[in-house]
Amino acid sequence: MTASDDWFIPLADPASALAHLYALPQAGAGCTAFAGCADLVAPDLALWGLNLPGRQARLAEPPCTALPLLLDQMASVVGERGPWFLFGYCSGALLAFLLARLLRAAGRNGPARLLVASYPAPDLARPPAGMHELPPGEFWKEIMSYGGVPASVAAQPDFREIFEPALRADYQLLAGYEYVDEAPLDVPVTVVVGDKDPVLRPEDINGWSRHTTGPVRFRSVPGGHWLLDDALADVAGALREATR
Amino acid sequence: MTAGPDASQVRELFAAFRRVDNDTNFFEAGLTSHALVQVLEGLRELGLELALVDLYRFPTVRALLSELARRGAFDGGGSASRTELPWASPGP
Numbered sequence: 243m244t245a246s247d248d249w250f251i252p253l254a255d256p257a258s259a260l261a262h263l264y265a266l267p268q269a270g271a272g273c274t275a276f277a278g279c280a281d282l283v284a285p286d287l288a289l290w291g292l293n294l295p296g297r298q299a300r301l302a303e304p305p306c307t308a309l310p311l312l313l314d315q316m317a318s319v320v321g322e323r324g325p326w327f328l329f330g331y332c333s334g335a336l337l338a339f340l341l342a343r344l345l346r347a348a349g350r351n352g353p354a355r356l357l358v359a360s361y362p363a364p365d366l367a368r369p370p371a372g373m374h375e376l377p378p379g380e381f382w383k384e385i386m387s388y389g390g391v392p393a394s395v396a397a398q399p400d401f402r403e404i405f406e407p408a409l410r411a412d413y414q415l416l417a418g419y420e421y422v423d424e425a426p427l428d429v430p431v432t433v434v435v436g437d438k439d440p441v442l443r444p445e446d447i448n449g450w451s452r453h454t455t456g457p458v459r460f461r462s463v464p465g466g467h468w469l470l471d472d473a474l475a476d477v478a479g480a481l482r483e484a485t486r
Numbered sequence: 487m488t489a490g491p492d493a494s495q496v497r498e499l500f501a502a503f504r505r506v507d508n509d510t511n512f513f514e515a516g517l518t519s520h521a522l523v524q525v526l527e528g529l530r531e532l533g534l535e536l537a538l539v540d541l542y543r544f545p546t547v548r549a550l551l552s553e554l555a556r557r558g559a560f561d562g563g564g565s566a567s568r569t570e571l572p573w574a575s576p577g578p
Contacts (some may be wrong), residue, residue: 249512394524
């Protein structure tokens with residue numbers, strides 16, 4: 243297997259899977275964000291990580307900063323295999339929600355369940371508008387204040403060079419985001435949140451229930467905001483349970 | 487003169503984390519930046535001085551070995567590639 247421009251990469255063998263989970267990572271991240279998670283939900287559930295341009299396996303391509311274009315690209319691929327679920331982590335949760343809406347608007351089948359983690363309800367989300375335009379010093383001060391970067395990686399002399407273009411692109415992608423009122427989705431939703439998340443308020447989490455007419459489950463797991471680091475096994479357990 | 491590290495030693499460093507063959511893209515295999523930093527340390531122990539960005543620019547065992555050979559680095563030399571990506575521009 244050599245580098246491809248596929249939009250989703252299977253992080254475990256999908257051949258014997260009973261269902262497929264398409265996973266969208268946090269800003270600046272790529273498909274590897276879900277590698278540990280993929281191992282823990284295999285073999286019944288095949289996890290496919292979003293493989294964005296401008297990073298990782300697609301480093302040589304320019305990043306995508308146009309939200310409609312990205313949503314169209316994802317919509318053209320998800321659901322090729324069924325049954326399937328959609329999982330968004332941090333700002334990936336907003337992308338997952340918008341993708342589910344786009345599929346509905348296109349008359350396509352949506353995911354069997356939408357799973358979101360560590361992100362406020364779409365009407366309460368306020369992605370930073372000017373982040374991608376900050377000068378490098380201020381940009382990195384802000385990024386590092388969010389945490390989630392392993393110290394050994396941040397210590398590499400070329401750390402900023404490698405990660406800055408993808409991070410800036412992903413903040414630009416959502417910089418103009420404004421919630422648009424539409425009828426709620428009709429898919430079941432699972433919301434996973436860390437019990438010590440420093441930024442999410444209860445109403446941010448509970449607000450997700452406004453966005454579907456289907457059943458909503460809330461799963462609190464021990465951890466802060468970066469649950470794939472703090473509570474990987476609990477998140478994987480929640481994913482397995484929600485996709486049964 | 488001692489023999490330098492061989493290709494299988496290099497491959498093993500990656501395969502310790504995820505299933506990686508000679509042509510497997512490190513990222514499609516699920517190797518995180520955190521894992522790659524640990525691989526980098528292993529490569530240094532083999533006498534191969536590389537920067538993290540090298541693993542991003544040469545993201546398969548075959549591509550990396552070929553780059554190391556080009557640099558004459560199987561005897562331990564080599565410095566980070568400084569070629570700019572065409573679309574990468576510094577921030578404002």
